[in-house]
Amino acid sequence: MVRPIVVGVDGSTPAHAAVEWAAADARRRRLPLRIVHVCEQWQDNVNGMKYCAGMLQAAADRARATGDDLEVNTEFLDGNVVERLVGQSVSSQSVVLGSRGLGGFAGLVIGSVSLAVAGRAEGPVVVVRAATTVPVHSLIVVGDDGSGAAREAMLYAIEQARARSARVLAVYAWRQPVLSAYGRDYADLFTDSFGEECRAARERVDAWRNEFAGVEITGRQVNEHPVAALADASAAADLVVVGSRGRGGFTSAALGSVSHGLLHHAVCPVAVVRPRSGRAETTGQ
Incomplete structure (x- = not known):
């Protein structure tokens, strides 16, 4: 069984950068890409599932826009964000995350979820900051x-x-x-x-x-x-x-x-x- 590269998304700018990094890595290594989002509990008057579905679809579109030769699938998860992402690491080549999510303080360089997953996941966890135009150093x-x-x-x-x-x-x-x-x-x-x-x-x-x-x-x-x-x-x-x-x-x-x-x-x-x-x-x- 081919292990995919898993990228966790939440709609934040660092998550967009993580999707682009993961898509490029999956293409280089000829691996499938799995985009996951852990749905949080929303109040009854908020259509959280509709928001999550739209955000997950946007992440998939962003990944597919990087090239046609990439196998992309998406998955909704529920429960504790860290626990579910750590669980994903068991069957993946690597887990890719943005440095901070939507729930973090704007002044933080690295968020609590990224730190916790990096400390507990199996195999590599790649943490990506907001996308910037940088040269390739090889x-x-x-x-x-x-x-x-x-x-x-x-x-x-x-x-x-x-x-x-x-x-x-x-x-x-x-x-x-x-x-x-x-x-x-x-x-x-x-x-x-x-x-x-x-x-x-x-x-x-x-x-x-x-x-x-x-x-x-x-x-x-x-x-x-x-x-x-x-x-x-x-x-x-x-x-x-x-x-x-x-x-x-x-x-x-x-x-x-x-x-x-x-x-x-x-x-x-x-x-x-x-x-x-x-x-x-x-x-x-």
Whole structure:
């Protein structure tokens, strides 16, 4: 069975951008597109179903307008928005969402639904902001810290790169702790540790390059906070991919600090990748 790309819509401007991104991704990867809307409870004097039907049809028209060679279907869902979208992730290639819905505060960069789904869904969740005219960079940036979740992120980044004929840049970032006068004796130890981590990161890139010879893969190792390093790289990327939690994360946390921060600060769309059921997640980004 071919897994579709699922995009959740609510009529908001970021949702329009998500539909366009999902339609382009589905076409590149030759996958069907499923557009879903979770209907909320309306008051008796409001014809909510009529509004939802019109909004869902408009989203389907927007997707079909991007090209004739795209299989598009739509689906109404009811119940809790987050629960239903997480449920959709089980049988989909990925879930695509706008950064904020109609119910969010206008000043927020990322909404609660997008954060919750990114932290709980199986597989990739792509969060897209409002549509803007941007150049195509032919570059996918992926965060790499050597964790199991980072490996899942790399595999998705390579899938995207193949579909786009793009390059992959694996970024390893580590910020040295600020040391007080009492801790300066440890400075050399931290420097040595960073050097070892960088060597390990370069070896991982070499291994990926050997395994996927058809994709151009390069690495970058920086002494910088991972959120800042990845956000900076996002300015010249078409997509940034991270695991859901990194090596430094708490195992009980649904979404790690790096992925959470990147959703707020990245310039381009962000894919947060969680392992699917039955695939062990060591520690993720």
